[in-house]
Amino acid sequence: MTTAKIFTLLLALLSLATEASALPSFPQVKSAHHRSDALILDRHNDVIHELRIDKAGRRLDWTELKDISPFLVKAVLYSEDRHFYEHAGVDWKAVGAAAVGRLFGSKKRGASTISMQLAVMLKTGTAHKGRKSIRQKWDQIEAARELETIWKKEEILETYLNLVSFRGELQGIAVASRGLFDKEPSGLDDRESCVLAALIRSPNARSTDVGRRAADLATSLSPQIGHA
Numbered sequence: 001m002t003t004a005k006i007f008t009l010l011l012a013l014l015s016l017a018t019e020a021s022a023l024p025s026f027p028q029v030k031s032a033h034h035r036s037d038a039l040i041l042d043r044h045n046d047v048i049h050e051l052r053i054d055k056a057g058r059r060l061d062w063t064e065l066k067d068i069s070p071f072l073v074k075a076v077l078y079s080e081d082r083h084f085y086e087h088a089g090v091d092w093k094a095v096g097a098a099a100v101g102r103l104f105g106s107k108k109r110g111a112s113t114i115s116m117q118l119a120v121m122l123k124t125g126t127a128h129k130g131r132k133s134i135r136q137k138w139d140q141i142e143a144a145r146e147l148e149t150i151w152k153k154e155e156i157l158e159t160y161l162n163l164v165s166f167r168g169e170l171q172g173i174a175v176a177s178r179g180l181f182d183k184e185p186s187g188l189d190d191r192e193s194c195v196l197a198a199l200i201r202s203p204n205a206r207s208t209d210v211g212r213r214a215a216d217l218a219t220s221l222s223p224q225i226g227h228a
Contacts, residue, residue: 089144
């Protein structure tokens with residue numbers, strides 16, 4: 001390899017490392033999170049009006065992982081990243097299967113782990129769906145691997161559930177749970193959890209498609225739920 005090629009390779013690696021290292025810390029992300037509506041209180045601290053201050057999406061206060069239905073967490077992991085606690089940011093088996101599927105034109109499930117999806121959210125403010133170029137996918141992989149070296153698994157999962165879009169402008173599990181089911185995230189039952197997990201893959205899909213996907217997920221997780 002020539003000196004010029006070595007120098008070019010080093011610059012490329014340095015660029016990737018710099019880009020990945022730009023990821024914020026968990027405390028930074030959590031402290032920067034805010035509601036989309038400001039609460040106007042009277043002198044007794046009772047809410048008298050809610051004022052929309054962020055038009056980008058609807059969000060409520062941050063929800064800790066311990067305050068989210070365990071079945072919702074289970075459903076999301078099964079749907080989005082079944083080997084979340086086993087990999088270091090990248091599910092290489094899924095990447096290989098997706099690459100083969102893309103090569104032969106078959107419809108394989110995506111290979112983006114929760115860490116990869118979160119890395120995109122932290123860098124761009126949104127989770128980009130659809131196919132990505134090889135360079136975009138590699139950047140996502142590098143960012144996810146970096147994320148896993150500075151964040152704990154529980155921090156990644158908690159942040160993902162607070163930032164991911166569920167339906168329309170509903171961002172985060174708190175507003176999705178209350179907006180769609182009028183419940184706290186901790187009170188979601190099995191079927192409601194499956195509906196929310198199904199929405200992550202395609203937030204604006206038709207209701208019939210979401211229902212079918214949720215039913216399939218319920219059957220996979222607990223046959224008695226799917227046939228009740």
